[in-house]
Amino acid sequence: MVRSRMKKQWLYRIGLYLLVLFIILETILPFAWLFISSITRNEELIMTPKRWIPEQPTWDRYNSILFGKEISFRGASLTGPAKMFQKSLVNSLLIAGSVTALSLFFGTLAAYAYARLRFRFKNALLMLAIGVQMLPPIAIIIPLYLLLRDLQMSNAFINLILIYCSITVTYVIWIMAGFFTTLPRELEESARIDGCSRLGALFRVLLPISLPGLVATGILSFLTIWNEFLLALVFVNDGTAKTISLAIGEFSTQFSVDYGMMSAGGVIISIPPILLALLFQKYIVAGLTNGAVKG
């Protein structure tokens, strides 16, 4: 009896660790292969049967994409792609960074009003804003395209920032308003008795406590914009505001044969999100499950 129970325990442990191993492999192998491809020389990449570990790994691709003036592509040296990639990397950082900052700032102010003040149409406005986010993105893209064209707003950089802000600000309001309502009112009231203004109480008392919520929404907004593709595809029609997703998209057509180069580009633009995800894992999990889990 005791023996069969111990045997069962052992089987359970072995089964559990096998499943865990499977989950780990399933999670990392595809991306590991992308990384391996990015440091494998082209001659080795196209060998059959397939080689899984490169004999002479190389960082050349990273060097030329990030710092090079030109990229060697099937024997020819091209200046376009390296420059485009470097510029779009900067563009994406600027766009995602400013969108995150702007929407955090304005979104938090609005969220505070939603959580603490009374004004007309309050709930109707919020429901409307969230409801609209549920429509397929293309429903917004089509009229926006015509509107921006009619208004002759042709600066793709500013257009993208504004459009992205309208998406992330809704999200910030929703999450932060929820966050503020969980905090007791007494916190600010005592600060206001001590002579703080309403906004002073918001910035000195509420915001410091809400830091985890702010970090989570900030990171999720940044990642949403960093990964966004469809809006950029429609609204960026010249090189000046090209984002990193667009650059990779173009990479994959210009370099349709050079999978090594695409892999290197893919790894580079995945590094910021991966780092953020691993460093702020707890915040992100809290942000993703916010509202989904009651109690």
Add this chain to the structure above:
Amino acid sequence: MAWVLVLPSILLIFGLTIYPVLYSFWLSLNNVSLLNPVRSFAGLNNYIEILSSQAFWAALGRTFYFVLISLSVQTVAGLTFALVLNQPFYGRGFVRALILLPWAIPNIVNGVMWEWILNSSYGALNGILLQIGIISEPIQWLSKPWLALNMVILADTWKVIPLYVIMFLAGLQTIPKDLYEAARIDGSGVWRSFFSITLPLLKPILLVILVLRTMQCFGVFDIVYIMTKGGPADGTMVISFFTYFQTFGKLNFGMGSAISFLVAFVVLSISLVYMRLLKTDEAD
């Protein structure tokens, strides 16, 4: 005071989402084509034309297939993973962090990555299958319509499983341990506990995931754009790509708007069905 705080956000949201959506509805009732500067009122003509177009129904059918397969596979896999990661084992915190990796990878990179893995001549998948000896000829993963659609689903699945795992894990952690203890004392086995405690208590989470993911599936665009561009032979022409193609390929904006409203209507109806099916007993 309140209005000052809310105004900037309201302006943004109204100007760039709510007003455009209303405008879009108006567009859907008009003939709007970039090829023809004259706009004219069309009534429901755009809607009638789409509803009688075979390509639209085919795209919708593919999207339903996409939703059905991806949601069922992902729910089963996600729940299994979450149950495993909810057990105590050595290195659990590390694995729980690691699981976020696919979620963090941009859609576009995910598309490029799977296109490369599935490449018929040099791809890793054929490479492995050939070396193990499961196949003797390379398979053209992305050159056959139905197979290609399934491969797009595979790529999507790899990326979104973390979301399911995170949600289910959060749900599992809210279930009180004594419930299982009590069930065990009453002589109920592992499976019985799973079906009568775990599943029912995860229903609210499941509902959130299903609604969210259905919306996402109806919007799948990036990986299709990278991996197959809707081909081969329209095999991966899912509804969002179809809409994009109708709008920006044929420059027929009125039609594109009409399609997006039909899609929104479908998504809304599905969400209502979920809520009916998974209605929790709280209301009683």
